Amino acid sequence: MSRASRSWQASDDLPQSVGGPSTLSMPDDWTLSTAWKRAQSENDRGGAINDAERVVYLSDGDSTHRVLWALQGRTLVADCDCAGYQYHGGWCAHVASLWWQWVRGQIVVAHLDTGREYPSPPAWLRLDDEPTAFNQLTPAELDAYLTCDLGSLGVREYARLSGRSPGTIGNLLRSARDEMEGRR
CATH class of the missing domain: 1.10.10 (Arc Repressor Mutant, subunit A)
Incomplete structure (x- = not known):
């Protein structure tokens, strides 16, 4: 199902709106970090806010986190409101949890430019690509x-x-x- 007729708008109904998108790169030690271990062992009790944002509420955590999680251009853009996101270079437990869910087919990720939805990472995905590299295309x-x-x-x-x-x-x-x- 395509959402090409819709355009993404940040939600006004939740506090601490997430800012501009940043791209991700896979960390060298992704299987060993605490964030990745949490992502693989805890359940996410959150859900989608809109096409591009999700609330992540990990089972052993005590608070919810708002995460931008969408495709743009040829890359994945992500941003989380937690301190771990800045500390770990983008791969906090909340972002890692969304990645873990996506590669296992548990969530669908929307493309902000085309409106297409992806139940798993597409073959053309490059995590460290420039999100605006294809802005000139319809x-x-x-x-x-x-x-x-x-x-x-x-x-x-x-x-x-x-x-x-x-x-x-x-x-x-x-x-x-x-x-x-x-x-x-």
Whole structure:
């Protein structure tokens, strides 16, 4: 299911709104850190606030945390309101818990630019990529470019899945490639 008709807006109904997105990189010691151990052993009793934000409430914790957790461009953007997020370079227990849930198919992550939802990390995902690198593309061009050129689907397969004609997908890809190469 696509949410392309919606655009993400920060929620006004919860305090401590999360700021601008930052990108993540996998830590070298991710399996050994306390944050990752908590993420893998505790249950998250929180849930989605909107397409891009979630409340994370770990079972052994005593407070909720608001986390930005969404795809933008070719990367994952995340931000948490806890001190551990700053201390651990982005991988606090709350962010790690969302990653753990996502790779196990327990949550769906929305793409802020295309509106598409991903039940698991897509093949084209790069954690340390620039979130605004594809801003010049339309949502349809970006979706086709990520899915066909950077992902694992061919034009015809993607056309069948998206309900578009192969010619339309080809035109979107040509336009996206031209834009990425600065020819438009």
